[in-house]
Amino acid sequence: MRGIPRRVPALLACGLAACGAGAGASGPIPLSDACLVASTGLPLRDSLSVALAGPLGAAGPQAWSSPAGLFLAAQLGRDSSASDCAGRPLAHGLGAFRLIAGDSLLLVPGDTGHALPVIRIQVMTPGDDPRDWVDRGTDVVLTADPATLEYAARRGELRLVPLAWSSVYVLLSSPELAALLAPSVERKAELARDAIRAEAQPAEGSYWWERAECARPAAGSSVPIAGLATVEGDPVARALAERLLAISPASGPRRVLSYPAAKLDSVLALGAAAAAILALPRSAPRGCDGLTRIPAGWTLTPLVETRATAVLRPGVPPLLLTADGTIRFVSRTAP
Amino acid sequence: MSFRTRLALALIAAAIVPLAVLGFGVRRELTARVEQQAADRRQALLAVLKADLANQFSLVRSRIHSLAAGLAADNRFRLAVREGGERRWLLDWAPEAMPASGLAVLRVQDAEGRVLSSGHFRNEFDRLDPELPAAIVSAHAGEALVRLRSPDGELLALAVVDSFRVSGRSYRIVGGLPFDSTRVTALVPSNELMVSLELGGAPADADPEEIGLTYYDGMAGGPVSTARLVVRHNPALLRDLQRGVNRWMAVAAPLTLLLALALAMSLASRVSRPLAELAEKTSRLDLDRLNEDFSSERDDEIGALGNLLAAMTNRLRASTTRLRDAERRAATGELARQINHDVKNGLAPIRHVLRHLADTAAKSPERLAAVFGERRATLESSVSYLEDLARNYARLAPALDHGPSDLAALLEEVARGARTDAVEIAVRLEPEVTRVRADAVVLRRIVENLVSNAVDALEGRPGRVTLTTEPVRGAAEPLVRLAVADTGRGMSAEELRRAFDDFQTTKPSGTGLGLSVVRRLVGDLGGSLRVETRPGQGSTFSVELPAA
Numbered sequence: 051m052r053g054i055p056r057r058v059p060a061l062l063a064c065g066l067a068a069c070g071a072g073a074g075a076s077g078p079i080p081l082s083d084a085c086l087v088a089s090t091g092l093p094l095r096d097s098l099s100v101a102l103a104g105p106l107g108a109a110g111p112q113a114w115s116s117p118a119g120l121f122l123a124a125q126l127g128r129d130s131s132a133s134d135c136a137g138r139p140l141a142h143g144l145g146a147f148r149l150i151a152g153d154s155l156l157l158v159p160g161d162t163g164h165a166l167p168v169i170r171i172q173v174m175t176p177g178d179d180p181r182d183w184v185d186r187g188t189d190v191v192l193t194a195d196p197a198t199l200e201y202a203a204r205r206g207e208l209r210l211v212p213l214a215w216s217s218v219y220v221l222l223s224s225p226e227l228a229a230l231l232a233p234s235v236e237r238k239a240e241l242a243r244d245a246i247r248a249e250a251q252p253a254e255g256s257y258w259w260e261r262a263e264c265a266r267p268a269a270g271s272s273v274p275i276a277g278l279a280t281v282e283g284d285p286v287a288r289a290l291a292e293r294l295l296a297i298s299p300a301s302g303p304r305r306v307l308s309y310p311a312a313k314l315d316s317v318l319a320l321g322a323a324a325a326a327i328l329a330l331p332r333s334a335p336r337g338c339d340g341l342t343r344i345p346a347g348w349t350l351t352p353l354v355e356t357r358a359t360a361v362l363r364p365g366v367p368p369l370l371l372t373a374d375g376t377i378r379f380v381s382r383t384a385p
Numbered sequence: 386m387s388f389r390t391r392l393a394l395a396l397i398a399a400a401i402v403p404l405a406v407l408g409f410g411v412r413r414e415l416t417a418r419v420e421q422q423a424a425d426r427r428q429a430l431l432a433v434l435k436a437d438l439a440n441q442f443s444l445v446r447s448r449i450h451s452l453a454a455g456l457a458a459d460n461r462f463r464l465a466v467r468e469g470g471e472r473r474w475l476l477d478w479a480p481e482a483m484p485a486s487g488l489a490v491l492r493v494q495d496a497e498g499r500v501l502s503s504g505h506f507r508n509e510f511d512r513l514d515p516e517l518p519a520a521i522v523s524a525h526a527g528e529a530l531v532r533l534r535s536p537d538g539e540l541l542a543l544a545v546v547d548s549f550r551v552s553g554r555s556y557r558i559v560g561g562l563p564f565d566s567t568r569v570t571a572l573v574p575s576n577e578l579m580v581s582l583e584l585g586g587a588p589a590d591a592d593p594e595e596i597g598l599t600y601y602d603g604m605a606g607g608p609v610s611t612a613r614l615v616v617r618h619n620p621a622l623l624r625d626l627q628r629g630v631n632r633w634m635a636v637a638a639p640l641t642l643l644l645a646l647a648l649a650m651s652l653a654s655r656v657s658r659p660l661a662e663l664a665e666k667t668s669r670l671d672l673d674r675l676n677e678d679f680s681s682e683r684d685d686e687i688g689a690l691g692n693l694l695a696a697m698t699n700r701l702r703a704s705t706t707r708l709r710d711a712e713r714r715a716a717t718g719e720l721a722r723q724i725n726h727d728v729k730n731g732l733a734p735i736r737h738v739l740r741h742l743a744d745t746a747a748k749s750p751e752r753l754a755a756v757f758g759e760r761r762a763t764l765e766s767s768v769s770y771l772e773d774l775a776r777n778y779a780r781l782a783p784a785l786d787h788g789p790s791d792l793a794a795l796l797e798e799v800a801r802g803a804r805t806d807a808v809e810i811a812v813r814l815e816p817e818v819t820r821v822r823a824d825a826v827v828l829r830r831i832v833e834n835l836v837s838n839a840v841d842a843l844e845g846r847p848g849r850v851t852l853t854t855e856p857v858r859g860a861a862e863p864l865v866r867l868a869v870a871d872t873g874r875g876m877s878a879e880e881l882r883r884a885f886d887d888f889q890t891t892k893p894s895g896t897g898l899g900l901s902v903v904r905r906l907v908g909d910l911g912g913s914l915r916v917e918t919r920p921g922q923g924s925t926f927s928v929e930l931p932a933a
Contacts, residue, residue, distance in 0.1 A: 244472065244473070244476055244508075244510065245508050247477075288536075289507070289508060291536070292506065292507060292508040292509075292536040293508035295508075295536060296506060296508050296509035296510075296512060297512070304534075304538065305535075305536060305537055305538040306536040306537065
């Protein structure tokens with residue numbers, strides 16, 4: 051399977067033996083109804099195919115914070131958020147999987163007592179049309195593509211389940227430029243409504259990076275106003291940058307620059323961009339991961355929150371919406 | 386200036402001057418042709434660019450006209466602009482329609498200039514920009530080159546505007562194709578021409594070498610100005626061509642110079658060497674040395690000249706031989722006549738005495754002894770005369786010895802023997818020239834004859850004979866000049882002309898062979914004889930002989 055490094059089995063061995071949260075546990079499962087998605091259609095499938103947006107397999111925190119990584123962590127019982135979509139801690143005993151990396155990536159239930167299905171994970175590659183995965187009969191497709199969601203909505207047999215708000219797009223810039231570009235509340239609403247093609251809402255309130263333990267150095271050097279940087283292949287960040295560019299005064303950034311994710315850190319460190327728009331996890335990562343990428347002295351201005359949607363075929367076992375914007379399969383007998 | 390140098394210069398000039406003229410002509414003709422061709426190509430390229438621009442504007446116009454018609458007929462647009470519905474559709478309309486229609490710029494604006502949907506900059510919606518469509522509408526033919534902002538930076542486009550009405554409101558749709566410099570460059574046939582776009586100039590009169598376009602800078606917000614698409618000739622190519630011709634000329638000129646020089650030297654050598662040889666042979670030519678061979682086997686003018694000289698020398702040699710034969714014959718005849726005359730003169734007294742003795746013996750035999758005694762002196766005088774005569778003629782064929790001879794001692798000795806009471810003989814000798822290369826006997830005969838002749842020239846009157854020697858200055862070989870000068874009667878011009886002829890004498894008892902003998906003897910010694918005379922004042926005979 052593409053994108054799976056050879057070190058995955060070793061990593062998974064650690065996840066199951068030492069890091070597993072509830073494998074083999076038993077007892078009642080306290081679940082919030084709002085976060086529990088009941089199964090539809092019978093009979094329930096013993097095996098599922100799940101299509102996820104990449105990447106998957108990198109060992110670092112960024113890989114785990116990607117949709118595919120979060121999904122994988124959730125199924126393996128790794129404590130990435132440990133809360134449901136309502137913010138309540140997950141109870142133990144939901145059951146967990148073992149990962150088998152062979153020709154395909156398989157999640158096999160670790161405890162047959164929880165009646166979990168075997169999950170075959172498929173990762174979309176850039177340029178893939180999620181609708182093709184839907185048409186291919188994939189049981190669960192996790193996507194934020196509006197065209198796919200519209201298409202799925204017109205397919206009566208498919209169910210669309212919005213996931214938890216998982217990402218926050220922020221404007222990273224110097225304080226001076228933030229004062230120039232930071233949108234008003236109305237403008238944020240406009241960004242969420244008109245500027246981007248994804249399910250979004252204005253980003254309001256406080257976020258984890260504002261906590262004291264995530265404070266960053268205030269000193270920083272000003273950089274010339276050249277362009278707004280985004281991660282290549284992130285259409286939401288690109289659309290936000292274009293809109294900010296369109297409404298910025300003449301003294302603002304003059305163009306949108308797209309860089310590969312691996313190169314963006316060095317671009318920001320070298321001051322090659324005046325500002326950047328990045329997606330951060332809405333849930334607090336461990337150790338304020340991700341903030342070290344941001345140049346010292348720059349501010350984070352939240353713009354919009356986004357979330358994905360799960361497109362489910364009939365026969366999918368019940369699942370739980372987690373706070374980090376993914377799903378976790380639970381026992382077919384649980385609800 | 387030698388003939389060789391002249392020939393070399395002539396050949397060099399004959400080679401270099403035409404070469405220089407050729408080079409100058411080629412360079413000038415080349416420049417004119419290239420410039421003319423460049424001008425023709427420039428005009429052709431301008432025509433192509435104009436046609437291409439017209440095609441692109443026409444293409445944009447037709448496409449946005451179709452898009453405007455479709456938009457006006459679409460209810461979603463009507464709902465979007467009237468009630469605010471279908472906003473998402475409206476925002477996405479231009480981004481989707483623009484690539485589908487092959488445009489690079491597409492924007493829908495309402496009458497106030499508010500952007501309703503933009504293809505090249507999707508999220509510039511709601512921005513007010515009434516200047517862009519107004520600038521394009523006001524442009525010549527409604528076509529303009531515009532500079533617009535896009536998320537990826539600025540964008541140059543050939544833009545036109547169309548309009549349509551929906552629900553009584555007017556809307557404008559701006560469309561454009563990118564002004565692609567690579568597309569323009571692709572139309573340039575070669576690097577001989579250069580096309581450049583100059584933006585923002587003031588409107589000016591049409592230039593035949595450029596295409597003017599209305600230009601609107603949307604990044605700066607105007608004003609409307611002029612963009613020029615200028616076609617220029619690349620001067621580097623012509624300069625390279627001229628430099629190439631110059632380089633070849635720089636190579637050809639010295640090469641030609643060297644070849645001409647070598648050819649000139651060769652020709653000069655071939656022509657002048659035989660001429661020099663002919664000149665040298667000719668310089669050696671003399672009546673006594675006519676043995677030079679001028680004949681040549683060359684078939685050119687030099688050979689002809691040599692053969693002419695050879696023929697002339699042959700004729701001269703034959704003529705000289707004939708002349709010498711004639712002279713010899715003349716001299717022999719003259720000598721015979723002289724001898725006959727002299728012998729007759731010497732025999733006549735003897736005949737008279739013998740006739741007298743015979744008469745006496747017949748008529749008075751007793752007186753025969755007395756008569757004999759009376760006439761004996763006459764007989765002896767006649768016999769003595771004949772003996773002298775015979776001795777003189779014997780001197781005409783001397784045997785020569787060209788060994789060194791002491792001229793100074795000889796002069797002193799001859800002078801001592803010739804001095805008398807009436808004749809003063811002075812000897813003035815240069816100490817450095819005491820010896821000459823000459824036969825001693827012949828040298829003595831020359832000196833004795835000259836001194837005797839000088840003494841005779843005094844005709845018994847008191848006078849002086851001076852003998853001098855001196856070296857000859859400026860001669861090719863060392864010569865000694867011996868001069869015998871007298872203060873005697875001198876010679877008239879006629880006498881001087883015949884002075885060296887045989888048997889020519891002005892003295893009653895002279896044989897007339899003295900100076901003749903001297904001339905021959907001097908010639909036999911390889912010397913020369915010269916005489917200077919003034920009637921009544923004396924004569925000076927100078928003999929130049931090789932120094933020993």
